[in-house]
Amino acid sequence: MTRGIAAMPFLSHGSYRIRYELDGPADAPAYVLVNGLTQYAELWAAYRDALIARGFRVATFDLLGQGESDKPALFISQDDQVTALHLLIQQLGGPVFLSGISFGGLIALRYAIAHGDRLAGLVPMSCFAELPPQLFLLGNALRTGLILGGTSYLQDLLLPMNVSDHWLAPVLDKLDSVKRQGWLVNDVYALQNLMESFLDFQPLTPQLASIGVPTMILNGEFDFLTPRALHETLRVRIPNSSLVIIPRAYHAFTLEKPALTADLLARFADDVLAGRWHGNKAVWIAPEEAGGDLVPFPAGYDHLRAVPVHGAVT
């Protein structure tokens, strides 16, 4: 039984090493996938397979402080993560599509603001550009949970918050094994450093308009960690964007619905490359299953509400 991975490649950022992996044909359009806070690169395995089968190259990596990448002892900024991402994207030729979930989505947004000219498309998922009071307080509470109860307790808080009963029910009697790999690869201090990189956070909202690339924003229907209003900020501010609502999905829908999400990613990139993508700040509802049709959110209704309320068009 071993935890190590043989001959894994690393990028260098100062004295730190960033573990990454490239798969798929070198001359293909690339998808770069950025982990959420407690995740690690192997969690994208299903996306790797699905996207390669659709003709993409796939780049995954562990952020600084995560998994097999180096874990700075104390001081780490979100700018360091953007630099690490930039090093990875510099390894790629051809069109690059960038997607990230939650914390990784925020890093992807930062990257698109700083280096948007390097991207062909952007897919922020379960994402946010600002910390309104609910998210700020939730983040603080999660950090306190980590400090008082360790990684395992943080996982206990996040799991029921971020995935559905449908996903949880079959694994309820083996949660320890579900949590074990995440517990093994994540260190308390490194997670805490990542969370504390928000202590001097400034909203990205004023800079979102500078994101010129086609952008598909994905938001779970039942995501209450980063609810619709946070994605609405992205939709309204990013010029060539659409918001796609994933039915019956929570914050961690990339774990729960990999086939559907990978299909949406591939279709978005195909549309952009074929010149068919027109964001129009539209609001769509994703299909229940991969391959189904996206349907426009019903005209005249408010997509920010959970009940069918007529809303103003924005």
Place this chain on the structure above:
Amino acid sequence: MSAFFGPLESDGRVPARQQTRVASFLVSAHGALGRRFALALPVRLETAWQTELNAQFYNESEIISLLLRATSWTPDLALGYLAAAWETAWFPSPAEGIPDPSLALAVDLAALAHAVHAGIRPAALLPAEANPNDPFAMALRRVEFESGRLLQAQIMFLKGEGLVPFRDAVSAALERRHAEVRRLWREMLESVGISRDENDAKP
């Protein structure tokens, strides 16, 4: 080599040789911290932050007491020179770049404590099939859990406003102590057939 303890005994317990070597390392490291906290602890507390010194001292003592009682000790001839190397590494080494000698020593102590509390995860060595009733396994889980809490005092001190002008010196002291502790921990584990991932091989 495996990344975990083992092969386990038939009852799922960690072999005594591995218990002895790992517990000795932990007793040495936490013992050094306990001694240094004891030296820094005044008989009568004069400021609020010194209450944390008191807590750190007694928590380190509790960790050592726990390991002494929970470990299945077995004779280990190599421990003599290993312990000498470990104890030498824990010697005070004032952080460079901080002119106030007492502050430089405090930063070094906090950096060493951060490296021990953050960088050493003994419970992560337990394979999934380890006997949950093994006191040694439970002790390691407790050491790792308590270390995560003890760590908070080091984080608050090292990130504190008083050290902002010396951030580079603090970073250097931290990275040096982390690298040193990581190397000693890795070498000790390899000596009992446990090899962590290659990321830990960073000097």
